[in-house]
Amino acid sequence: MRAAVLREAGRLVVEEVPRPEPEPGELLVRVRDCGICGSDLHAAHTLSPGTVMGHEFAGEVAALGPGVSGWRVGEPVVALPYMSCGGCVACRAGDGIxxxxxxxIGLGELPGAYAEYVRVQPASCLRIPERVGFRAAALVEPLAVALHGVRMAPVKAGTSCLVVGAGPIGLTTLLWCRDAGAAVVVSEPAEGRAALARRLGAAATVHPGREHAGSRLQALTGRDPEVVFECVGVRGTLNDALAQAGVRATVVVLGVCLGRTRSSPAWPS
Ligand SMILES: [Zn+2]
Ligand SMILES: [Zn+2]
Incomplete structure (x- = not known):
């Protein structure tokens, strides 16, 4: 099969590699669509040569490993990008992560979905409903990341939320906040992304260099941000998120910062 293999920092090469066989208890999935995560752009500079990345994918069951039942070849599926033991306390509670x-899967331990086939475990697979295409289904993983963050907060109807960053994770966080009935201001310097955030239901967007996002939310809702979502993951943005948070606010960190960063929790601004 073909796979995009990381050959050196920042360089992927499409190569012919052996098609994987599903091991006992696994499914083999034929990949139909795979997203390029922002984390992959960073990880392409840190993962070992030979890695196949790709952890946001959807496809069809291509083969069942020994001992697997309840699935059939051709079924459309999405899978969480990891495999776990299946027997420990966390796994039995459905919390295999x-x-x-x-x-x-796709982050250096097991091969990912920048390939024609990928091995997954049935416990982390979901069938894709008929009305959802593979391309949309490949967004399930980032949507799940955002939903997890919104549930952690938690966000309720009327909660005043500030989303820092309108990349894919910021936008999916915005969608779930809107779904919960929250008022959302998005802080984003790139106008194209800010426009997308407004289309997806942001009450307002602000340019972080020009305006204090928390003040805009206060002006719109009468309340300081009750939940701030950090969805950028570069140096300094966690401190920016802390600086916007109101008294007793919750800051949810969804951006993956791979470098050292400084924050001053008591007086961040
Ligand atoms: Zn990702
Ligand atoms: Zn386990």
């Missing part, structure tokens, strides 16, 4: 033996 906290398994001590968890292995990521």
């Amino acid at each position: 906290r398994c001590a033996a968890v292995r990521s």
Whole structure:
């Protein structure tokens, strides 16, 4: 099969590699669509040569490993990008990401979906409903990240929310906040992304260099930000998020900052 293999920092090469076989308890999925995560752009400079990335994918069941039942070849699926032991307390509670033996898919441990086929485990697969295409289904993983963050906060009808950054994670966070009935201001310097945030239901967008986003939210809702979502993940943005938060606010960190960053929690501005 073909796969885009990381050959050196920042360079992927499409190569012919052996088609994987599903091991006992696994499914083999034929990849139909795979997103390029913002984290991949950073990880392409840190992961080892030979890595196949890709953790936001949808496809069809291509083969069942020994001992697997309840699935049939051709079924459209999305899968969470990890495999876990299946037997520990975390796995039995359906929380395999906290398994001590968890292995990521597409982030250096198990091969990812920048390839024609990828191995997954049935416990982390969901069938794709008929009305959802593969391309949209490949967004399930980033949508799940954002939904997790919104549930952690939590966000309720009327909660005043500030989303810092309108990349894919910021925009999906905005969607779930709107779904919960929250008022959302998005802080984003790029006008194209800001326009998309307004189309997806942001009450307002602000340019972080020109305007204090928390003040705009206060003007719109009468309240300082009750929840701030950090959805950028570069140096300094966590401190910016802290600086916008109101008294007793919750700051949810969804951006993955791979470098060292400084924050001053008590007096961040
Ligand atoms: Zn990702
Ligand atoms: Zn486990």
